[in-house]
Amino acid sequence: MNWVAFSVFVVLFAFITVLGFVAGHWRRGDLGLIDEWGLAGRRLGTFITWFLLGGDLYTAYTFIAVPALVFGAGAIGFFALPYTIIVYPFVFVVFPRLWSVAHKHGYITASDFVQGRFDSRPLALAVTVTGILATMPYIALQLVGIQVVLAGMGIPTGGFVGDLPLIIAFVILAAFTYNSGLRAPAVIAVVKDLLIYGTVLAAIIVIPIELGGYGKIFASAPLSKLILPTPPAGSYGSYSAYATLALGSAFALFLYPHSVTGVLSASSRRAIMRNSALLPAYTFLLGLIALLGYMAIAAGVGTMPSFAGYFHRYGPNFAVPALFLATFPSWFVGIAFAAIAIGALVPAAIMSIATANLFTRNIYREYFRPDCSKGEETEVAKLASLVVKFGALAFILFLPQKYAIQLQLLGGVWISQTLPAVVLGLYTRRLHRHALLIGWIVGIVVGTAMVASLGFASSVYPLRILSITVPCYAALASLVINLAVTVVLTWLFNLGRAARGRDQTTELDYQEATP
């Protein structure tokens, strides 16, 4: 048991617990309103939005899993970089429109928008269910990040006692989210970032010095891990896998409910546009963290006997904790591990709030209590956020971890299928609502079948186009099929003069308000 690291860890954790509760008083609003609890009153400026979205999108799981992928599989893990480069030009163009229309009509979820735009309850329900299902395993995976660092500090794992620290961490998270709403992760995200940036800066300076410089680090990785393998004849191999993983993930990222929550809590569309230019700072950080995977290879942590048990239990996910344990003094290990654990709480809080918003607005109010009061709406959302979190906790405690990982993989495929309704819907209403719904169903079925055919172990499906094999991210391949179905059926539905419903919005609602 590493007492020094654990003490530092506990002190930092206690600090953010207090902060989480105090956050409710920051820029005080009526927390009995869902806009205030679930979107922090839509008052977050450019600066806080930067921290909030940074903490929201670059999760602890990312910080563990990306270097783990580089450590285990090599350069393909680096697709996280192009992915989080191109997502911002996309966000810059598209999401200010969502912010404006949501601001104008009081939408708090993507489903609210789809309902208002296409006047279709089934389509809005499809978007809601997809959002909830895709987010739940994502929350569960944040716990994996906490689990790994707790184990790294020598806390005995297994049994109820072994699970206790994780349960305590989650009770704390649940309590301050319930109490303070979105303000809690917004404030904690600032502290988390100071810790993460500090840790990573130390890591990329100190570790290369100990290992003899960057040249040595890269030289110690085999060429097969250093760059992508050249595709074999008749296939685009890892090249198309790399590019489609990046493109498909970029399209999916901002469709997730927690991203939408982050976008809508901004105080203006300008705050989102500015952040599209500022958030790449986190991408740079993520790239540096990915390099930790190569440092772990160079340090040889995979063959150190003292870590053998952990690698056996956690796989490559233990690469970064092992690297820190092998190179840093105990007190700094405590800081680094606290950064990872707190980095898990921020997205977990935002994800549970976003899921709660979806459930309350688009299921509870829509189908069960259409005339519920604003106070009741917020109370249900707060309770729903508790249910979601303890559901995720139970998932991790009682089911094998690989299920969470596989479901998260599928979640990316599923959430991509809402792009036609949500993103294209921001620009045009030409696509027919029934066509969008059927396209969504086809996309989900095809995408799931692709991942299933790979034994749920990978999401890169080897498409055969003419005589060439094109390994392609299943989310992107199924999205293309979804779009094709939607376009063809739109034409058919229009031919049959199927009713199109009433559009709540006008083109002006999507643009910057003129004074």
Next chain:
Amino acid sequence: MHDGSGESRSGRWWYALLLVSFVAVLWVPFFNRVEPEIFGIPFFFWYQFLWVIISALITALVYLKTAPRTHHDPLKPRAANSTARTRSRS
């Protein structure tokens, strides 16, 4: 004709610049190589790191060029100015 967004038609051409980043980081064969190295860091890595910065600068440039605050439409000087003022607080 005011379209309400404060963007002029010529301003929209700036948006085409955003596509450059997509091509630069998705065309894998171009950067999947070890040489030339910088300080022992293979091309594959430093090239993509470099594009993090370039892409952010492009987005910033497009923002500055298309935001109404910097756009001087002789017919709408007051509208543009007051937009900037009401937004600047946030």
